[in-house]
Amino acid sequence: MPESATRRRVRSLPPPRRVRRPRARAGDPGSRGRLFAAASAEFARHGFAGANVDRIAAAARVNKAMIYYHFASKLALYQEILGDMFHAVAGRVRDVAASDALPDDKLKRFVEAIADEAEARPHFPPIWFREIAEGGTHLSDQTLKDVASVVQMLVSILQEGVRQRRFRPVNPILVHAGIVGPLLLFFASGPLRLRLQRAGIPAAAAVAREDVVGYVQRVSLGVLHGTL
């Protein structure tokens, strides 16, 4: 099993993080950046186990050995991608929660932040879906904290709304599922919806980002306001 051998290696060796990387000119991602991008696409399409390092190298137009020059292993590469994603999402969400907007507005922006990140990194939703399916097996401790912080920020937005008597108390996990579930499903299901459209569902692929964002915002605020 190559994966367990990989893990062993990751545990025993500290990651050789270079503080300043060569070739960091703007416009030229360099081999490391190209590998990172190519690997994101590969992991999204095939999952961690199904991803192939040869394909990653080919797509990045670099030699396979470069993967192991820049990253400790296939797993380390994957984990760096996961970490990058959730660090970005957690940062965005933290900013929203820390702003001085009203709870209603914060919730709307929370929804937009998730949608923005999902759109900016098209590989995020499929990868996140798979990671959920796998119980978050590949999440490092730090990344798990970032994931938790996203939920935690939503909790504090809801609490603030309740304190200000603008929100009714609703289980945050439900609100979270009501927001993240539809958003991820929408952004991850593009290719499948296209196939469904061809299979006889007329409007399956004809939904815009704003429709989904608006739907989720209306629905969540409706529940929190007690309109439902």
Add this chain to the structure above:
Amino acid sequence: MPESATRRRVRSLPPPRRVRRPRARAGDPGSRGRLFAAASAEFARHGFAGANVDRIAAAARVNKAMIYYHFASKLALYQEILGDMFHAVAGRVRDVAASDALPDDKLKRFVEAIADEAEARPHFPPIWFREIAEGGTHLSDQTLKDVASVVQMLVSILQEGVRQRRFRPVNPILVHAGIVGPLLLFFASGPLRLRLQRAGIPAAAAVAREDVVGYVQRVSLGVLHGTL
């Protein structure tokens, strides 16, 4: 690449479906049934590419060669599991849509049908998540039709509601995402929510099925009634 070799074989050979299988006594699933169950768990946990036929055989307590006695290939086994899942869901949903209940009630039962199936087959949500992430690559034509029919049944329920002036016209894809997204996320995220709970989110794992079903029902009907 073992997968492409597998596909070639599946295309060239017609599936050897036995009309009456030996050992179909109640209570004894037989080697075929045990393999089916073990494979479902394995595919849910590791995905198609990550699934291992040796582990499947071991979990089913049968010899590995039995997999290839009962099924044409790893892919064929996976596709049979996919087909079984969606055939069951499509059947349930079709019954709901064909009943003479009011549109409101049909929608509630639609939500319950999805939740029932997700609960009855715990491996369904993770497998479905992965299949979505992969664009439905492994879905056979027949199974794709079953998937489409689930959406189609929801469309007809919504149309009926509009005709009876009980529902406002809302994009069915949005309603579908608003129902299936949260439900699948909830049922697929059990293990991850447990980890989040340990990582400091108190109530992450403490949500009951009825909470989610009720939440989704309220929210969807709220949108359709125009209360939002």
Add this chain to the structure above:
DNA sequence: GTCTATAAATAGATAGAC
């Protein structure tokens, strides 16, 4: 229907030259 043994192919990872 079930088992042993093994073929055949692939994948992750590394050594070492440049």
Add this chain to the structure above:
DNA sequence: GTCTATCTATTTATAGAC
């Protein structure tokens, strides 16, 4: 930083005896 060549382990799948 980059490349060639290769090692090693694993994996799907099958042949063939019982």
